[in-house]
Amino acid sequence: MSSTTHPFLQVENLARIYPSPTGGDDVTVFDHVNFRIHKGEFVCVPGHSGCGKSTILNILAGLDSASVGNVFMDGREVSGPSLDRGVIFQGHALMPWLTVLENVSFAVKSRWASWSKQKVRDHAMRYIELVGLKGAEHKKPSQLSGGMKQRVGIARAFSIEPKMLLMDEPFGALDALTRGVIQDELLKICAETQQTVFMITHDVDEAILLSDRIMLMSNGPHARIAEIVNNTLPRPRERSAIHKQPHYYPIRNHLVDFLVSRSKQFGSLRDAPDAPSSPAVFDPADLIEPEPAVAHALPVGKPHIHLVNA
Amino acid sequence: MKTKLSLSQKAGLVSVGLFAVILLVWQLATLPEATTTAANVDPEYAALMGGAASSASSFPTPAAMAQTVWEKLSDPFYDNGPNDKGIGIQLAYSIARVLAGFFLAAAVAIPLGFAIGNSRVFYQALNPYVQLLKPISPLAWMPLALYTIKDASASAIFVIFICSLWPMLINTAHGVANVRRDWLDVSRTLEVNPLRKAFRVILPAAAPTILTGMRISMGIAWLVIVAAEMLVGGTGIGYFVWNEWNNLSITNVLFAILMIGVVGMALDSVFGVLSKRVAYQE
Numbered sequence: 001m002s003s004t005t006h007p008f009l010q011v012e013n014l015a016r017i018y019p020s021p022t023g024g025d026d027v028t029v030f031d032h033v034n035f036r037i038h039k040g041e042f043v044c045v046p047g048h049s050g051c052g053k054s055t056i057l058n059i060l061a062g063l064d065s066a067s068v069g070n071v072f073m074d075g076r077e078v079s080g081p082s083l084d085r086g087v088i089f090q091g092h093a094l095m096p097w098l099t100v101l102e103n104v105s106f107a108v109k110s111r112w113a114s115w116s117k118q119k120v121r122d123h124a125m126r127y128i129e130l131v132g133l134k135g136a137e138h139k140k141p142s143q144l145s146g147g148m149k150q151r152v153g154i155a156r157a158f159s160i161e162p163k164m165l166l167m168d169e170p171f172g173a174l175d176a177l178t179r180g181v182i183q184d185e186l187l188k189i190c191a192e193t194q195q196t197v198f199m200i201t202h203d204v205d206e207a208i209l210l211s212d213r214i215m216l217m218s219n220g221p222h223a224r225i226a227e228i229v230n231n232t233l234p235r236p237r238e239r240s241a242i243h244k245q246p247h248y249y250p251i252r253n254h255l256v257d258f259l260v261s262r263s264k265q266f267g268s269l270r271d272a273p274d275a276p277s278s279p280a281v282f283d284p285a286d287l288i289e290p291e292p293a294v295a296h297a298l299p300v301g302k303p304h305i306h307l308v309n310a
Numbered sequence: 311m312k313t314k315l316s317l318s319q320k321a322g323l324v325s326v327g328l329f330a331v332i333l334l335v336w337q338l339a340t341l342p343e344a345t346t347t348a349a350n351v352d353p354e355y356a357a358l359m360g361g362a363a364s365s366a367s368s369f370p371t372p373a374a375m376a377q378t379v380w381e382k383l384s385d386p387f388y389d390n391g392p393n394d395k396g397i398g399i400q401l402a403y404s405i406a407r408v409l410a411g412f413f414l415a416a417a418v419a420i421p422l423g424f425a426i427g428n429s430r431v432f433y434q435a436l437n438p439y440v441q442l443l444k445p446i447s448p449l450a451w452m453p454l455a456l457y458t459i460k461d462a463s464a465s466a467i468f469v470i471f472i473c474s475l476w477p478m479l480i481n482t483a484h485g486v487a488n489v490r491r492d493w494l495d496v497s498r499t500l501e502v503n504p505l506r507k508a509f510r511v512i513l514p515a516a517a518p519t520i521l522t523g524m525r526i527s528m529g530i531a532w533l534v535i536v537a538a539e540m541l542v543g544g545t546g547i548g549y550f551v552w553n554e555w556n557n558l559s560i561t562n563v564l565f566a567i568l569m570i571g572v573v574g575m576a577l578d579s580v581f582g583v584l585s586k587r588v589a590y591q592e
Contacts, residue, residue, distance in 0.1 A: 061499060062498075062499070063495055063498060063499065080498075081495075081498040081499045081500075081501065082499070082501060083499075083500060083501050085499065086499070087495070087496075087499045089492055089495065089496070091492055093490075093492035093493060093495065093496050095493055095496075095511065095514070095515070096590040096591060096592050097514045097515070097517075097588075097590040098514075106500070106510065107500050110497075110500035110501060110502050110506075111500070140590070140591070141592075142590070142591035142592065160500070
C-alpha cells in the first residue's frame with residue numbers, strides 16, 4: 001500500500017531477554033521483531049498477553065529498553081522518552097490532584113514551557129473540547145466516569161501534538177458502549193490530525209475499525225510478528241456499517257482464526273531462533289472475489305498468504 | 311418528639327450525657343468525708359495529720375475546678391516572676407519550642423526523605439541508621455543535648471527535633487517511593503525536568519503520606535515536650551505541671567492536664583485540615 005521509501009518508524013531486530021529467575025536459561029520474550037510504520041498510518045497489534053506487546057510499546061515510548069535491536073523514528077534512534085511520542089496509558093494515568101484542565105495544561109506546559117498561561121489554557125481547552133469534555137474541565141478525575149477519564153488521557157496525549165501516538169489497550173477497562181463512542185471519536189480525531197498511531201488492543205473489532213494495518217504476533221516465548229494484515233476497508237469508516245463491507249468478514253475471520261488457533265503454531269520458529277523474521281502479509285484485496293458472509297465459517301485466511309521480505 | 315435525630319445530634323447527646331456522668335462521679339468521689347474520717351481513722355493519727363486538714367482532700371470538686379479554670383483562663387498572660395506566670399505564657403513557651411523543633415525536623419526530614427525515597431541505594435544505606443535511632447526515647451538524648459548545647463531551652467528544642475524527625479522521614483521516604491509508576495511514566499514521556507517533577511508530580515502524589523507523618527510527629531512532639539520541660543524547667547507547660555505538683559496544687563495540675571489535652575487536640579486538628587486539603591481521590 002504506502003510507499004516504503006521513507007519509513008517514519010523503523011524497528012529493527014528488536015528482542016527482549018530476561019535472565020531466568022531460577023538461574024537456568026534466559027527467557028526470550030520476543031525476538032527478531034521488525035516492522036515499519038509510515039507517517040499517518042494506524043497500526044494495531046492484537047494478541048495474547050505474554051507475547052511482549054506492551055514491552056514493545058514501552059520500548060517505542062522510550063520507557064523501557066530492548067535487549068537487542070534498535071528503534072528509529074524520523075531517522076533518529078529512540079533512546080528515551082520524548083515529547084515526540086505521546087502515550088495513552090491503559091489506566092488513564094491522570095493525576096488525581098489536578099483538574100481535567102490542569103492535567104492537560106500540565107502536558108501542554110511541558111511541551112511549550114515558554115507559553116503564557118492564557119495560551120496554555122486555550123490550547124488545552126481546544127483539545128478538551130475535541131474529546132467532548134467542555135464543561136467538565138474543572139472537575140477532578142475522581143468525579144469523572146471511566147470513559148471520560150480516558151478521554152482526558154486522549155486529550156492530553158493529542159495536546160502535545162506528538163509525531164506519533166502510542167496506545168496500550170486504552171479502552172480495555174471500559175464497557176462496550178462507552179468504548180464504541182470513544183472509538184468513534186478517536187477515529188474522527190485521527191482523521192483530522194493525520195496522526196501516526198501504534199496501538200495495542202485485545203479487541204479484534206477495535207483493530208478492524210481503527211487500523212490501516214494489523215500486526216499479528218505469535219505466542220511467546222520467542223514471540224515475533226508472524227503476519228501483517230492489510231486492512232483494506234475504505235475510510236471513512238462507520239462502526240454501524242463496517243460489517244457490510246465485503247472485506248470485513250475475511251479480515252475478521254482471519255484475525256480470529258489466527259488469535260484462537262494459529263498463533264500457537266508458530267512454535268517452529270523457536271527451533272530456528274536465528275531465522276530472519278519475514279512475516280506473511282494477508283491482504284483481502286488478493287481474494288479473487290470477496291466471500292459472502294455465509295461462507296465465513298471456512299478458514300478464509302490460509303490460502304491467501306504470501307511472503308514478503310521484511 | 312417525632313422528629314428523627316441525625317447521627318451527629320445523637321452523638322452530641324451521648325457526649326453531653328457522658329460528661330454529666332463524669333461530673334456526677336467526680337462530685338460523689340470528692341464529697342467531704344468528714345463523717346467517715348471521724349469514724350474510721352484513729353483519732354491519734356488524725357491529730358498527727360492535722361485533724362481538720364485530713365477531712366478536705368486536695369482533689370477539687372467539679373465546682374472548685376470550674377472556678378479555677380475560669381480564673382486562670384480569664385487572665386492567661388500575667389507574669390509575676392519565674393514561678394507564677396499565666397497559663398497562656400506557659401503554653402506559648404511550650405508551643406514555640408514544639409514548633410521550632412518540629413519545623414527544624416521537617417526541614418531536614420522532608421528533603422532527606424525525598425532523597426531516600428528516590429534512590430534504592432540511599433534507602434538501603436540509611437535504613438540501618440534509621441532503624442537504630444528510631445526506637446530511642448527522645449528524652450535519652452537530653453543529657454547529651456545539655457552537655458553539647460549547654461542551653462536548657464535549646465536542648466528541649468533538640469529533643470523535639472529528634473522525636474519529630476523519624477515519622478516524617480519514614481513517611482516521606484515511603485510516600486515518595488510509592489508514587490504510582492503511571493504518573494512517573496507520564497512525566498517521563500512529557501520530558502518534565504527533575505525539579506518540576508519533584509514539585510508538581512512527586513510532592514502532590516506523596517503529600518497525603520507526608521502529612522500523615524507530620525501529624526504523627528506533631529502528636530509525639532506534644533507528648534514529649536511536657537516531659538522535656540519537666541526536666542529542663544524554667545518555663546513551659548511541663549514545668550508548670552511539675553511546679554504545681556511541688557506546690558501540691560492538684561487543682562492546677564488538673565487544669566494543666568486539661569490544657570495539654572486542648573492544645574494537643576488543636577494542633578492535631580490543624581493537621582487534620584491540612585490532610586484534607588492535600589488528599590486526593592483516585
